[in-house]
Each structure stands twice: as C-alpha cells, then as structure tokens.
Amino acid sequence: MHTLNKFITFEHTNEHDLEHDLAHKPKFSTPKINTANGNLSKRWYVHYSYRDPKTGKLKRMNNIYGSANSYKNKEDRLAVLSIYRKRLIKLLKEGYDPFIDNTAFHNSKQNNENNTPVKIEVPEHKIAPSPLPQEPVATPKSPSKEPSKVEGMSLKEGIAYSLELKKNQISDRTYKDYQYSSNTFIAWMQSNKPEIKTIDQINKKVAMDFLNAILIRSSARNRNNYRLNLSTLLQTLEDNEIILSNPMKKTPVLKSKSKRNKTYNPAEKEKIFDHLEKEDPMLLLFIKFFSYNFLRPVEACRLKIKDFDLVNKTIQFQAKNSPLKTKLIPQIVLDELPDLSKLDPEAYLFTPHKIGGFWNATEKNRSNYFSKQFNSIVKKHFKLDANQTMYSFRHTFTTKLYRALVKASSPYNAKSQLMQITGHSTMTALEKYLRDIDAQLPEDYSNLLKDV
Structure with missing residues (x-):
C-alpha cells in the first residue's frame, strides 16, 4: 500500500496539474433538494455530486429518497428531505467519501468523547460506492491550506424553498406579495452584493442596507412591508435549520405615517x-x-x-x-x-x-x-x-x-351591536377603528366653557 501510494505520488509527474487542481477544489457539490416542480406524483429526492479521483471531475451520485415519498403533502416531504440534506452535508464535511471504503470512517463515528456508542444516522437510500480498482487507491494528500468551505443553499434556492413551504399556508395574494418582495430583494442583492452567494451569508448589515434602499426610494410604510414579508420567509428557513438566525427580525420597525381614508359628508x-x-x-x-x-x-x-x-x-x-x-x-x-x-x-x-x-x-x-x-x-x-x-x-x-345607534342606547350597547354588523373580532379593535375615522364625537360642551 505504501509502495503504491509512493508510486502514485512521485512517479506520475505528468499528473501533477490534476493533483494540484483537486487540492484546491471542493470535493463535492452542495446537496440540493429536487421537488419535481411540486408534483407529488413524482419522486422527490436529495442529490449531489462528488469529485471522481480518477478524472478530477464532479460525478453525480445516487439520489437519496429515504421515506420522503411516502408523505402525501409538500410540507412533510420538504421537511424530511431537509433533514436528509442537513445530515448528508454533515457527513460529507466530516469525511464521508463515496469512492472509497468508509468502514474506518463509520468506526471512528461510533464513539463520542466519553467513548459512548453513538448511532450514526445515514439517509435511508444509502450511497453506493463506485467500483474500486483491484488495488486500493489512496486518497490524495491533504494540502497544507485549509479546504474550501462548502457553500450552503444559494440565495435563490433558499427563498424558493421558503416560498414552497409557505404556499399552502397563505392566500394567493399574500403569496404574490412575498414573491414580489423576494424578487426585489434578490435583484438588489445581485446588483449591490454580488459577492454574497448563499442564504446563510445574509446578516443584519446586509438586511439594513436593503431596507434603507427601499426607504430612500419610497416610504417607511413600504420599507416596513418589505421587512415583514422577508422576515417571514427567513424565519421559515431558521425554523427548518437552513440558516442559524433571521437577520430581518433583528432590524427595527420604523414609525410611519398611517394612511387615512376620510369620510364623506x-x-x-x-x-x-x-x-x-x-x-x-x-x-x-x-x-x-x-x-x-x-x-x-x-x-x-x-x-x-x-x-x-x-x-x-x-x-x-x-x-x-x-x-x-x-x-x-x-x-x-x-x-x-x-x-x-x-x-x-x-x-x-x-x-x-x-x-x-x-x-x-x-x-x-x-x-x-x-x-x-x-x-x-x-x-x-x-x-x-x-x-x-x-x-x-x-x-x-x-x-x-x-x-x-348611540342616539337610542349607551355607547357600549351601540358598539356591541355595531360589532356584529362590521365584523370586528374585539371591542378594542372596533373602538380603535371608530377613533381613527372620528365616528365618536362628544355632545356640544359650550355650556362647560361659559363662566359660572
């Protein structure tokens, strides 16, 4: 084994360029979820590619299905596949390599710091290793430079994933509002923050820069609406452990001038x-x-x-x-x-x-x-x-x-009857509405202003 490793490392000098390239390229692509465009009659799965040590090119690995397709609604399928994707990323970062025998890797995972056996959960559709040559091939020598960080879900993928989860929970109009806000955000990011590629790279500073751009060109009310829509989508990603925290939630809500619809006399x-x-x-x-x-x-x-x-x-x-x-x-x-x-x-x-x-x-x-x-x-x-x-x-x-109504009864009784007609859910909401439209006016108080 030592002789073969030495032979590959030193004798094949004409393959130096390939080895150099492999050392500086990510070993695998970011695992992604295929939802078949939302078609529940088709199979959904997680897919990824791993760099073939022979060719130096990324090679598509077997799809991971697990039990996802046994679920009959989009939310459950996405939730299960999201867990598979997260576990797969963790295993790949820790050294899982579908091109070699991973027995040693799995044995090393059996004990934690206290030597307590730990069950390693692997997606149900196990990744079949590619056929190996007759002689074992050693893994390329690790470069002194730290390997490139594997990127998470892209900005577009993250937003699309959140929208897919929200689709059956909200009205069509709200969904379109979320789409419009997210499309504006993505376009702004591409023009102003091109260096940010993944959804987990967005922080409070980026969120504030975007909201300030909206504020400058429109109003505080519009800016707050964008904040609310995007915060809802990012919170869904936080809840599903795609991002660590919701940066939009950390931004303040600005005081805005409320629009007042005047009554007609x-x-x-x-x-x-x-x-x-x-x-x-x-x-x-x-x-x-x-x-x-x-x-x-x-x-x-x-x-x-x-x-x-x-x-x-x-x-x-x-x-x-x-x-x-x-x-x-x-x-x-x-x-x-x-x-x-x-x-x-x-x-x-x-x-x-x-x-x-x-x-x-x-x-x-x-x-x-x-x-x-x-x-x-x-x-x-x-x-x-x-x-x-x-x-x-x-x-x-x-x-x-x-x-x-108030002419024939007390203000409370009038409001109680009015609540049934207007459909306000609480007396507090109705009273605020009546104040906003100036429906409640006092009787003439001139006599109180006269000198006694």
Whole structure:
C-alpha cells in the first residue's frame, strides 16, 4: 500500500496539474433538494455530486429518497428531505467519501468523547460506492491550506424553498406579495452584493442596507412591508435549520405615517351617488354593496353566486381575519340586486358589465379595476384629495350607523351591536377603528366653557 501510494505520488509527474487542481477544489457539490416542480406524483429526492479521483471531475451520485415519498403533502416531504440534506452535508464535511471504503470512517463515528456508542444516522437510500480498482487507491494528500468551505443553499434556492413551504399556508395574494418582495430583494442583492452567494451569508448589515434602499426610494410604510414579508420567509428557513438566525427580525420597525381614508359628508355622498347613477351604475352598485355589508372591496370581488344563501339572507366569504365568515345581507342591499337564483353558481357577483358573469382575472386585478374606475369617473371629476377614496364609503356608513345607534342606547350597547354588523373580532379593535375615522364625537360642551 505504501509502495503504491509512493508510486502514485512521485512517479506520475505528468499528473501533477490534476493533483494540484483537486487540492484546491471542493470535493463535492452542495446537496440540493429536487421537488419535481411540486408534483407529488413524482419522486422527490436529495442529490449531489462528488469529485471522481480518477478524472478530477464532479460525478453525480445516487439520489437519496429515504421515506420522503411516502408523505402525501409538500410540507412533510420538504421537511424530511431537509433533514436528509442537513445530515448528508454533515457527513460529507466530516469525511464521508463515496469512492472509497468508509468502514474506518463509520468506526471512528461510533464513539463520542466519553467513548459512548453513538448511532450514526445515514439517509435511508444509502450511497453506493463506485467500483474500486483491484488495488486500493489512496486518497490524495491533504494540502497544507485549509479546504474550501462548502457553500450552503444559494440565495435563490433558499427563498424558493421558503416560498414552497409557505404556499399552502397563505392566500394567493399574500403569496404574490412575498414573491414580489423576494424578487426585489434578490435583484438588489445581485446588483449591490454580488459577492454574497448563499442564504446563510445574509446578516443584519446586509438586511439594513436593503431596507434603507427601499426607504430612500419610497416610504417607511413600504420599507416596513418589505421587512415583514422577508422576515417571514427567513424565519421559515431558521425554523427548518437552513440558516442559524433571521437577520430581518433583528432590524427595527420604523414609525410611519398611517394612511387615512376620510369620510364623506352627506352632501358629498349624494353628489357622488347621483353622478355614478348616470356614469357607471355598476360601480355605484359595487360601492353600495361593500359599504352596506361592511366588507372590503377585495372581499366583494371574491364573491360568487354560490356564496349567497337567499333563503336565510346571508353570504359566506373569505375575510381578512377569518378563512370563512358569514354575514347577514341587509334588505337595502337585496333590493338593489337582481334575482340571483337564475344565475350560474360559479359566476362572480361583480364583473365590469353585469352581475353574475365570468371574469378571467386575479382578485387583486378585479379589485384594482373598480378602484381605477372610481379614480377616473369620480376622483378626477370632483377633484377629491388623496385621502378621499372608494374605501372611504365604508367609513362613511360606519360613522352614520354608529351615530344612529348611540342616539337610542349607551355607547357600549351601540358598539356591541355595531360589532356584529362590521365584523370586528374585539371591542378594542372596533373602538380603535371608530377613533381613527372620528365616528365618536362628544355632545356640544359650550355650556362647560361659559363662566359660572
């Protein structure tokens, strides 16, 4: 064995360049997870390559499946394969070599510092060593220089992995918000931090530099939104032990100016409704519907005919604070709607030109359509300011309803009844909302200012 090692090391001088290259190149590629583009009918696995000592080139090793494909949902498969990937990286860094007999390696792992037997867990699909030559081949002599550090999951891979885990936990709109924020972050990193290649290299300084760039070009509110979206994705990676800590979580939340949607006074409301009656009756009906039902515009855009229970006069919909919410439809709304019983249950309630039609657009684009119509037909015509929006009508009718209720009862009873109508989950949330829109006004206190 010593003679063969000496022969390989000194006699084959024409292979010096290969040996030199091998000494300065990583022995293996970063193990990656193949998810078959999310197709659960196909096999998912961990794959990697190891440098062939004969050719000096990275060679693809056997895929590692384990028990991952016995799981029937994406989250479980990714969780199992993430564990396999982590264990494989650890074994490779500690010296596991699929091109040699690893008996000595495994024996050395059997005892810890106290000589207590330790079970070495290897992924269930064991890596089969490549056929060896008749004579054992010694491993290349370790260079004096420390081996190159094997890189972790790349920035794009890390973000994509986190998005895949989040996909079935959040709404489509939230998922697209996460995608947009992460794409912006990746593009900024490629332009401003090209030296950072892996997700675990991102630290608080990098996170702050990105957030400051967003702040400079937009606003504190937008900057905080990016921080929240990216922090959520990075926290998922921390929870799955892809990164040690979440750098975005360490950055501060900035104080921002909240956007205030002003209520319309009765005269303004009448002028706008009269104008819409002539210019765009569908937009007027849309405004009345979400305002009288105390919905958000996007919630009204989600509604299909099948969501209506005309017998009990209720609707079911996906709300911001609930996956499925039921609300009573007031008669004032039903009087404005046509007969829904004859319409296709799968049709959307609101479309640009009719009630109960099909509209090939995302819910965000459907909501944006009505907002743009309002800006074009109403906002420009009446020269409204930035805080007078379509959403302001919800505040307008909340204020009107609360003031009508409080005339006939105590403020607490009025709020309790209003809570059932608006759908606020707590009294505290409702009271904050009423303060924000200035719905609660005191009685005239002039007599208190007069001299006694």
